[in-house]
Every structure is written in C-alpha cells, then in structure tokens.
Amino acid sequence: MKNILLLGATGSIGKSALKVIDQNRNDFNLFGISINNNVEKCNKIINEFSPKYVFIHDKSCFQKYKISKDISLLNNDDELDDLINHKDVDIIISAISGFSGLKTTFMAASSGKKILLANKESVVAGGDIILPIANKNNTEIIPIDSEHNAIFQCLSGENGTKDVKKIIITASGGPFLNKTISELKRVTVNEALNHPNWKMGSKITIDSATLVNKCLELIEAKYLFDLEEKFFDLVIHPQSIIHSIVTFLDGSSICQLSMPDMKVPIAHALSEGRRLAIDFNPIEFSSLNLSFQEFPEDRSNIENIAREVCNKGGFLGTVFNAANEIAVEEFLNGRINFDKIYEVIYRTFDKNIMSNDLSIDSIYSVDKETRIEAKKVVKSIA
Numbered sequence: 068m069k070n071i072l073l074l075g076a077t078g079s080i081g082k083s084a085l086k087v088i089d090q091n092r093n094d095f096n097l098f099g100i101s102i103n104n105n106v107e108k109c110n111k112i113i114n115e116f117s118p119k120y121v122f123i124h125d126k127s128c129f130q131k132y133k134i135s136k137d138i139s140l141l142n143n144d145d146e147l148d149d150l151i152n153h154k155d156v157d158i159i160i161s162a163i164s165g166f167s168g169l170k171t172t173f174m175a176a177s178s179g180k181k182i183l184l185a186n187k188e189s190v191v192a193g194g195d196i197i198l199p200i201a202n203k204n205n206t207e208i209i210p211i212d213s214e215h216n217a218i219f220q221c222l223s224g225e226n227g228t229k230d231v232k233k234i235i236i237t238a239s240g241g242p243f244l245n246k247t248i249s250e251l252k253r254v255t256v257n258e259a260l261n262h263p264n265w266k267m268g269s270k271i272t273i274d275s276a277t278l279v280n281k282c283l284e285l286i287e288a289k290y291l292f293d294l295e296e297k298f299f300d301l302v303i304h305p306q307s308i309i310h311s312i313v314t315f316l317d318g319s320s321i322c323q324l325s326m327p328d329m330k331v332p333i334a335h336a337l338s339e340g341r342r343l344a345i346d347f348n349p350i351e352f353s354s355l356n357l358s359f360q361e362f363p364e365d366r367s368n369i370e371n372i373a374r375e376v377c378n379k380g381g382f383l384g385t386v387f388n389a390a391n392e393i394a395v396e397e398f399l400n401g402r403i404n405f406d407k408i409y410e411v412i413y414r415t416f417d418k419n420i421m422s423n424d425l426s427i428d429s430i431y432s433v434d435k436e437t438r439i440e441a442k443k444v445v446k447s448i449a
C-alpha cells in the first residue's frame with residue numbers, strides 16, 4: 068500500500084487523481100491533501116477518502132474551517148514541509164495551478180520521494196532550481212502532463228535520450244483551431260474556456276486557447292528530459308489522441324495513444340513496472356481519423372520566446388510565466404481582449420528584468436517585479 072499526498076486535491080488534476088486512487092484502493096491510500104479554499108470539495112474528499120492530514124493554504128479559510136473527523140489541519144509552510152517529508156508519505160502529486168505551486172513543488176523536489184508533476188509553471192519559472200535539487204536528493208519526478216508522460220513512456224526501455232533524434236509535442240489547437248490571432252480579438256471568456264477535448268482548470272484552458280500552453284510545455288520538456296530545445300517540434304493534432312511522438316536515430320518513431328483523459332498519465336505515473344487497471348474510454352481504431360498540421364505561423368513569436376527561455380534559462384522562464392499569468396488573469400477578469408494576451412507577454416518579456424544569483428527567493432522577487440511590469444503594460448493597452 069502506497070501513501071499519497073495530493074497537493075491541489077480540489078482541482079481538475081486532483082479530481083482525476085482521486086478517481087485513479089478510488090479505482091485502486093488496494094494499492095493506494097490518500098494520506099494527505101492540500102487545498103486553497105474550496106471547502107465544499109474538501110469536505111467531499113474527506114468523506115470519501117478520510118485522509119489523515121489536510122493542508123489549507125488560505126489563512127481565513129483555515130481559521131474558520133471546522134471538521135468533526137479526526138484529521139490534522141495544517142496551514143503554515145513549516146507544517147506543509149513536515150507533511151511533505153512525513154516518513155509515511157510515499158508519493159507526492161504536485162497539482163496546484165500556476166506559480167502558486169512553486170514553493171510546494173520545490174519542497175517536494177527536495178524530499179527524495181517520488182513526485183508526479185502536473186504543475187508545469189513551477190518548472191517553467193524555476194526549472195534551474197527545481198531539477199538540480201531533485202537530482203541532488205534523488206527525487207524521482209514523473210511527469211503527468213499528458214505530452215510529457217507520453218514522451219516518458221516512449222523513452223522507457225530506451226538508452227535514456229541518447230538515441231533520440233526528434234520529439235514532437237502535440238497540441239490540440241484548442242477552441243480556436245485554424246483561427247489567426249487577428250481573428251480572435253473579440254472572443255469571449257466563455258468561448259475561450261470551451262476546450263473541445265479536455266476539461267481543465269481555467270488558467271490552463273486559456274493557455275490552451277492561446278497555445279501558450281504548448282510553449283510552457285516546450286520549456287517543461289527541455290528541463291524534464293534535459294534536452295536542448297532544438298530536439299522538440301510543436302505540432303497541432305486536433306484529436307488529442309497521440310500525446311507525443313519520439314523519433315529515434317534509426318528512423319523508428321514511437322508514440323503513446325489514448326483518448327484525452329488525465330487518468331491515463333496519472334495511472335501510468337502511479338504504477339511501478341506494471342499497468343494499473345482504470346476505467347477508460349477505449350479508442351475506436353476503426354473510425355479513427357488522425358490529422359496533424361504545423362504550429363501556426365502567427366504564434367512563432369511566442370514559440371521563439373519559449374525557445375529563448377530554453378536556451379538562456381535563469382530568470383527568463385520566471386518572467387515569461389509571470390507575464391503570461393497576469394495576461395491570462397486580466398483576460399479572465401475582462402480587462403483585456405484575447406489578442407492582447409500575447410502583447411502583454413511580448414512587452415513584459417522585453418523589459419529584461421534581472422536579478423542576482425538564482426535562488427528560490429530571487430525567483431519570487433523576479434516574479435513579483437514582473438507582475439508589476441505586466442500590470443503596467445495592461446494599463447497602457449487596456
């Protein structure tokens with residue numbers, strides 16, 4: 068029996084992870100969870116899974132929270148760190164959304180345990196810190212972002228990445244497939260949130276609509292697989308059935324297929340040398356029609372920014388991520404049009420925010436400064 072600590076349990080990844088755990092109760096126990104403030108979902112999880120520990124990030128929510136069950140309620144960073152390092156925790160699922168997940172992902176990376184990583188923003192913003200600390204502490208990071216999990220599966224049993232010629236990261240194209248940026252000026256928040264293939268949290272859903280998600284994933288892949296950006300191509304594959312493709316030096320290409328369902332990568336990452344049984348929709352191969360097209364020309368600026376982040380590292384990922392998070396937030400709040408998301412990123416990225424030595428603290432200060440700059444850009448264009 069493996070004990071799981073699920074960080075971001077009330078989110079969309081959290082929900083998929085709970086389903087996988089529920090369908091494999093003989094193998095996995097939900098030991099602890101973290102939430103921000105969604106008390107209703109938290110209560111439901113407690114009733115269904117009886118975790119021993121519940122970490123509530125939001126202070127006022129924590130202070131008001133009442134629970135009759137015998138559960139340890141936690142709130143401050145030291146308690147969270149103790150929970151992550153608790154001797155009975157075997158597996159940590161990092162599924163908090165956005166930069167807010169950086170601190171916990173960093174703590175998890177230092178723990179020497181097995182991490183299932185969904186929180187890509189922490190790798191984009193702090194990859195140069197998180198990966199070295201994980202290596203130093205023998206922390207095993209298994210990606211559950213579907214494309215990265217697919218690459219991970221394609222590479223298993225191979226000679227590391229030594230024989231890799233190319234990796235294609237697939238993208239659905241989101242709700243605005245085949246539309247140019249100039250055609251998207253007036254799209255509404257609801258239209259942008261209406262993803263054709265995946266049901267996810269709102270931040271990543273907007274990232275999928277802008278295709279910035281794929282740019283974040285390019286950076287995530289560079290760090291997780293320790294390969295230069297030139298190995299990765301971004302390709303649109305509207306059906307979201309092939310989750311990525313690895314081509315080897317001998318001309319063989321291997322890919323991983325499943326219907327779009329986050330339970331699949333989560334189940335793979337939880338399993339150890341075998342396959343877990345879960346409920347899934349099978350692919351109807353006889354009626355399958357798979358298509359691919361080039362990453363849109365008018366997103367090449369944003370792709371180039373991501374490639375620059377990969378090549379230069381340091382704080383550039385922090386800046387890119389923070390600029391995007393502000394732009395998405397301002398779009399969701401109705402303050403800027405969809406097409407302005409790109410402009411906020413370009414103009415904030417141009418400001419070249421610098422800091423001294425790379426550390427968790429300096430990443431936080433660069434993030435903070437970038438958010439201020441991005442908000443100034445928003446003000447100037449809104």
Ligand code: NDP
Pocket residue numbers: 074075076077078079080081101102103104105106124162163164165167168185186187188211212213265266267268269270271329
């Ligand atoms: P959601 O918005 O659905 O869930 C976010 C989770 O994080 C919730 O549990 C939320 O708690 C918690 N949270 C939010 N803010 C904070 C904070 N400041 N401190 C602590 N906890 C916080 O996001 P998703 O599940 O969609 O995404 C999670 C991560 O996984 C993201 O990094 C995303 O990019 C990645 N990912 C998601 C995929 C998906 O299919 N959804 C696919 C691939 C990657 P509360 O509910 O209490 O607010």
Ligand code: MG
Pocket residue numbers: 212213214284
């Ligand atoms: Mg993905």
